[in-house]
Amino acid sequence: MYFMKLKNKLIAVFSGIVLGPTILFSVCLITLLKSREHAHVMDALAGEPDLRDLCIKLACLIIVILVLTGITMVSFIYKEIAVPVHQLSEGTRNIAEGNLDFEIEIPGSDDHMAELCRSFEYMRQKLKETTERNIENENENRLLISNITHDLKTPVTSIKGYAEGLLDGVADTPEKQEKYLRTIYNKANDMDRLINELTFYAGIDTNRVPYNFTRINISEYFDDCVDEIGMDMESYGIELSYMNYLDRDTQIIADPEQLKRVINNIIGNSIKYMNKEKGFIYIRLKDEESDVLIEIEDNGRGIDVKDVPYIFDRFYRTDRSRNSSKGGSGIGLSIVKKIVEDHGGRVWAQSHPDTGTTIFIEFRKYKEKE
Ligand SMILES: Nc1ncnc2c1ncn2[C@@H]1O[C@H](COP(=O)(O)OP(=O)(O)OP(=O)(O)O)[C@@H](O)[C@H]1O
Ligand SMILES: [Mg+2]
Structure with missing residues (x-):
């Protein structure tokens, strides 16, 4: 939409620049020549068909030159501004929709527009990196939680089993009872170590390790x-x-x-x-x-x-x-x-x-x- 509007505006502006002065100039010239003081110029022109033709040809040439310049300028500005602007707006829309892979083409020229496109590309790449890192961290955290659950489950199951053994009287000799208690103690130690490790890890992840060098x-x-x-x-x-x-x-x-x-x-x-x-x-x-x-x-x-x-x-x-x-x-x-x-x-x-x-x-x- 915006793309078309900008193109139309450019055409309108340059048509104005070409046509406006041409029409104004022609109106002024005709008015001037039709005035009483300059009536003799018109008479002279009527008597000199060659001179009149030359004037008409000159006027046509000026109009053609103006139109050609206008078209060249419109296409130049259109290519240099409208195309990158369109790309930037497409890029912004894609980013807003979450597509961070949409790459915009950077114009070959070394002007402000190219600079803007380069900055936009840089921003997109940084956004992509951050998003990917966040997703990776999220996945790792999810994995960490599943690992913690798994690692904590093993000693807890053992502790439960041995405690039940003690309660049910399966461990009926003092040696067996000591063995069961020692296993419970060791498993509890394993859990303690695991929890310490994870607490420490949460700290290093956010660079909060207090070192005492x-x-x-x-x-x-x-x-x-x-x-x-x-x-x-x-x-x-x-x-x-x-x-x-x-x-x-x-x-x-x-x-x-x-x-x-x-x-x-x-x-x-x-x-x-x-x-x-x-x-x-x-x-x-x-x-x-x-x-x-x-x-x-x-x-x-x-x-x-x-x-x-x-x-x-x-x-x-x-x-x-x-x-x-x-x-x-x-x-x-x-x-x-x-x-x-x-x-x-x-x-x-x-x-x-x-x-x-x-x-x-x-x-x-x-x-x-x-
Ligand atoms: N000395 C070793 N001998 C054989 N394999 C090893 C040795 N050290 C590390 N590894 C391998 O490297 C992997 C990573 O080791 P790391 O210590 O980071 O994790 P882990 O021992 O599996 O778990 P965690 O240390 O968190 O309890 C291990 O899973 C193991 O396969
Ligand atoms: Mg290890």
Whole structure:
């Protein structure tokens, strides 16, 4: 509609510009020549047919030139303004209707109209990105809720089962009763850990993790950590080796609590995905000039080459069918990545199916001058 209106207006304006002066000029000229003072000019023209013809031809030529200029100007302005304006209005309508894929053509010229079209295209692309990100977040949140429900259901079912066993007197010996109570306790602990993890995840999602960065001596920190983990490993029948190739006084800037979370998540995976009778976990601390390299290796079931690049993505779990029995939401390593990157570090993995997995973490060393 608007497109047609603008075109008609342009034609009307340019017709006015061409016809208006021509008619006015002709009326004035005729009036002037018909006046008594200039009657002799008309008489002279009547006596000179050649001169009269020349005047008529000149007048026609002026009109033709004016009309041609008008047509050229109308088509030029029509092409330069009306077409982009039409495109912009189409684009706006499409966006309003929710179609963010409608691309407008940007005019080749380098003027304000082209600039406006470019800005419009930029706005559309940004809107599309934001909308896609929002949809993705919404889907992930939905998935997270279904994972939470699934992960919480498993320990709750066990707790209910064992509690019923106790109430019904199935656990009739003190040993059995203790076993039932211990299982209930462990399952409640699993739920507690899961809820903590999810609360933390909700925090990192909105960048609300309160970090307490301090200078820590990495060797001392890992000595303590390994002591603690070592005790756990015994109960899983996994052997833990710890090799520290660092200078004893090497320091990094880190949040000790969050660093613990990183280590626990990685070791937790090594335990969860261990498939060997004789399990091993190696923790190595290496010196890399201005960085510290932490390697955590296991001899578990490993990860397929095709999956390795994605294991740090949130909700990514390899081989869902095989994994479903293991529980988990696929957020452990995404938390690891987020924390390490918030420390200015890097994390990556190397893995061979059936042989084992190594997770590498690199942190910058603290230097006095800094
Ligand atoms: N040490 C490992 N050995 C074998 N596979 C691993 C190992 N670490 C991670 N993976 C694979 O990477 C996937 C992602 O790990 P991540 O820790 O993010 O999630 P998850 O362990 O499945 O669940 P969550 O940690 O949330 O309980 C896992 O599902 C698993 O398939
Ligand atoms: Mg995990």
